[in-house]
Amino acid sequence: MNLKLFFFLPIVLLTIAVVSGCYSQRELTDIAIVTATGLDKSEDGKYVQSFQIVDPGNISSGEQAKGGGQGPPITVYSAKGNNVSEINQKISKKVSRRLYFSHTQLLIISEKIAREDGLDHILDAFERDNQYRSTMIVVIAKGSKAEDFIKTLTPIDKNSGRKIVKSLEITENTSGENIKVNLKDVIDDLMSRGKEPLISGVELIGSKEKGQKMDTLQKTEPESLIEVDGMALFKNGKLVNWISGKTCRGVSIILKKTKIFNVNLDWKGKKNVIAYQSIRSNTDVSAKFQNNRPVVAIQIEIEGRISEANVPIDLSNPKVLVKLEKKIEKKIQKEIYAAINKAKKDKTDVFGFGELLYRSYPNKWKKIERKWNDVYFPEVQTKVGVNVFIRQTGSKNKSHMTELDS
């Protein structure tokens, strides 16, 4: 009996293994790796989703590259449908493989959808499907259709999806004018009453038709460029406004997303002649109820160095440095207030002040929850304190122009 059992089991196992036909198996040649996807709306109200698919033979530099990689590194397919799942079905008519989303890094949503329909109604499939990762980055397409972005070829980074993600990363860290938002953050913010989503935007500069041809990669300056630009404010899931420029930076600072950025200073009448670069910054946001009114206090500490001084200024004098510090503090404070006011004007709390109140005062929050964005948030008192330190001035102290003057 013992021997029989011992023989029976492996044979059955083996049979099952072979006969089962390996259900969920996917050969690498059977999948189409989607690196970015875009959502648009067509004239007849249906969704159009475009998929950026990598052509491995044209990208890789291995020995196996067939024909030496002459074609474009990506191919784009799109289909129309009522919802994301339906589009998935329809796309199979065009693509010779199964679409594989585990490596999709970017989701571009057109401004039209963001403004008119709002994001609430289309993001479910991306969250539910276990192939789409919730670490996928979301951006809003400014000006053009999402599809156009997907189709654009980019130099250096072979797939434009990756390029956009990387640009966002870098700007988030170095200038703070954009932030990298992933799908999970967006959905979290959509669901929460204490914070509204804030998504970066992308813009297409140059000719979009030319950007889709291989020729654009042959030139030193490509025909069309994808640039990350601006932030979109949302309210109740719909896009209400854009912010751009230095205000964005203010928002980034409050959201603790940026550390390194550049501040220009005027000196003795000349504008923007001194540049200060921050290295580290720490933001502390706290919210509380004072006399039953919400009050928010923001405390920012920044450390950095002087990176450029185009005027005769004596940087070796600590008092001069303190003066500069005060100037920077004022400037940043202004930016922060500007950012908060912009959000207040649009009546949408993208900073998450409401959520902070919820965390510490859940009962009081419950009372004002429903009217937070429209009534209470615009009236919230904010106190912003900035503390700037200039730690170094680079490898020189006085600027060379001090020699010229004297």
Added chain:
Amino acid sequence: MAFSPNNHNQQQIQNDQRKPHHLNKSLAVNMDYLKKRIGNSTDVIFRSIKIGHKLALQLTIVYVEGIADDKKIDQYLISTIYNKRKFYDQSILQDTFNKIKDEVSSMGSVKQSENWEDILASLMSGNTIIFVDGIDQAIIANTAGGEKRSIEEPITQVSIRGARDGFIESIRTNTAMVRKRIQNPDLWLETFKIGRTTKTDVAIMYIKGIAKDEIVEEVRRRLKRINIDSILETGYIEQLIEDQTWTPFPTVYHAERPDVVAGNLLEGRVAIFVDGTPFVLLVPAVFIQFFQAVDDYYARFDISSALRFLRVLVFLLSIIVPAFYIAITTFHQEMIPTQLLIVLAAQREAVPFPVFVEAFLMEVAFEILREAGIRLPRPVGQTVSIVGALVIGQAAVQAGIVSPAVIIIVSITAIASFATPSYSIAISARLIRFIFMITASSFGFYGIFLGMVILTAHLCSLRSFGIPYLEPLAPFVPKNAGDTLVRLPLWSLKERPRLIVGENNIREGEHLRPGPPKTRSIRNDKTEGGRKDES
């Protein structure tokens, strides 16, 4: 008794077993019988000497040339008898017989026998038989000898540091080498003759008091149980005494070096020697032993631990790597970083086979190359394997039959399997690898996981002479775990393996840890270490 379907042999067996055949008083009859029995084999030498005052008594000395020490026989035995041949009193035969026996005994152990079984057995072992006409007994003198290889470096278990002597084919020399290392009267030796036709000398050695009596008894029992016609190598014995046959893992360890055997004897194991082979068995064996190299104990703890750990890791790698690759490229592509995925996908575009077939083909090809390399003479063999692998691999890639990634995978696996110190374990890994590849291609990581569980459970269920195979890892014995995946410093390995040894399991004293002297003088009074018991 299913070994000889031949009826005649069975008859002979029964005849031999029925009654011991006695010598006849007449020398002629005995010689006749002997010659018939050995079929007039021309390497059996008969020397007749006439002894006695009147040289009337016939005496015949019989020995087998080649397996008896010819020199000894010529110089001592025959010349002694020959020189004194006139001094024997032929009238009292028994006296003469005893005198001869005494004289011969000056050169070694002597006994007498009256039955053909013993005589023939001794003759075939290289002893000399002296027949005297008129007496129905014969003298058996120990003159075993013959050509043997000189002691050289062992081929299979090479060490960087440590002795360079390895076992040879003579059982007596082998046991002597072990004796030299353990100069202790508690080292006991027992001999058996196993193999109905070959009548091979088999010996076991163990240290009384350290080895568990039950284990020694069990070894004896199993050896006695063997009923086979030939024992040509310890491998035969291994396969007949092991605990489980239906497993790819060996439960008996073998060694070619006396220091390894000595070390294992000190841990309570029993060594089994077989005449005619330099490989000595050691039982009971546990899994970890197969990952211990000789040098581990001679080198310091940090490098030993790292290498030990590496070996186990490498063993696991050699089992799992191809399966892992198959699983990850067919089921779990999300785990591969995007860039790498694109590169792999590009490679696969050019290849016509599914991953499993590719990997399987290359693995089989590699196995074939390896087998080919072993059979060829040594210098040629190495070159063929390496060149063959490289060239064939390269050509296959360029022809587009396999992808470079698979070549890399197969190479890693092959190199990993070479790093395992014990050949027997490396073989088991080679077989198991294929099973894992199959499960991986059906179920991906789930299949690999289930395979690992079954493998682990299987390993856990194995026993070697009653000792759990994965001791001291599972069941976890903390005191002994210092010598498993790592090798903690020698001064901390205080106990012998608890389950193998019985009571006497302290092998080191306390406070053995060496340290620098506390004062400027050389002596360090604090840590006298093992000297404590001496004082």
Added chain:
Amino acid sequence: MENAKIDKFQLFVLIYLFELGSTLLIPLGIDAKNDAWLAILLGMVGGFLLLSLYFALYQYHPDLQLTEYSIKILGKYVGWVVGFAYSVYFLYIAARVLRDFGDMLVTFAYPETPLFIINFMLIATIMYVIHKGIEVLARTGEILFVLMCLLGVLGFILICITGLIDFNNLKPVLEEGIKPVLNVVFTETLYVPFGETIAFTMIFPYVNNHKNMKLTGYAAMAGSGMVLVLTMAINIAVLGYGVTYRSQFPLLTTIQQIKIGEFLARLDIFFIIALMIGAFFKISIFYYGALFGFAALFNVKKISKLILPLGFIALLCSAAMARSAQEHIKIGLEYVPMFLHIPFQIIIPVLLMMTAFARKKFRK
């Protein structure tokens, strides 16, 4: 009962892996919102009490398993029925966990493979290991325990490095007071997984040295309990209450968030292995309990005869017990604790205790 011995460390390992079992998988106690971790902690405290009850019961008949001593305590007929009920209970729970685990694999890794096949593979492996006996199961546990710890530590480190943990997500603490937390404790967390240690009443007799056995049991429960608390706390800290509540398998969602550079991302499959180990042991122990329960009740001498049929019953049961993963969870939350866990984990053991106590008194 088979002739086997396990030592205390093996018992520790078995209880630890059993407790972690499929619990890491499910959103345990999430009805307590941000305080789910607190619910688990309190459940653990309750678990200590239950465990002490089972130990006390064990003391009356240290050489017998639950199904055997229930006959001794309650008499031939009632005891037999109770033993039978327990065996069926154990088998049912084994099938439940099998289903839990199969659902998870189908959702996350193998969407096209039928549940039956996945479950079949696991139950076949379990049948093989159980066939070798409890000693082999314990030793396998010792080795896989190390792997489990390694994966746990690794996961924890990776999550910390990625900086995903935001302790603010755990606030507000006790938003609605302690009452909802206690509610969750007494409807969910006390029974799963802490009360399920009732299955170990079938394993206690094998421990070779009864001294300090209780300590081992408590230590194992504490260790696994703390891991569960920590895991749930991290889940909420990383994902926030909302996502955790809506996820079928929150720990996996958390692991999916790990992204360090381009290289260390999408590592969920490694952590599925940790879940597999846990599920394997949980199902094994329950299955073992059912096996020996039935064997004792029906006087079956050769245990191996029962392995195959019981395995198939468990397999079929797991496939058929619910139409969808959601229904399965609903049954598990609404019906199972009330009708199964409370009687089998609390009521009957208390009855057994009282009866055994009374009997002892009478004998005097």
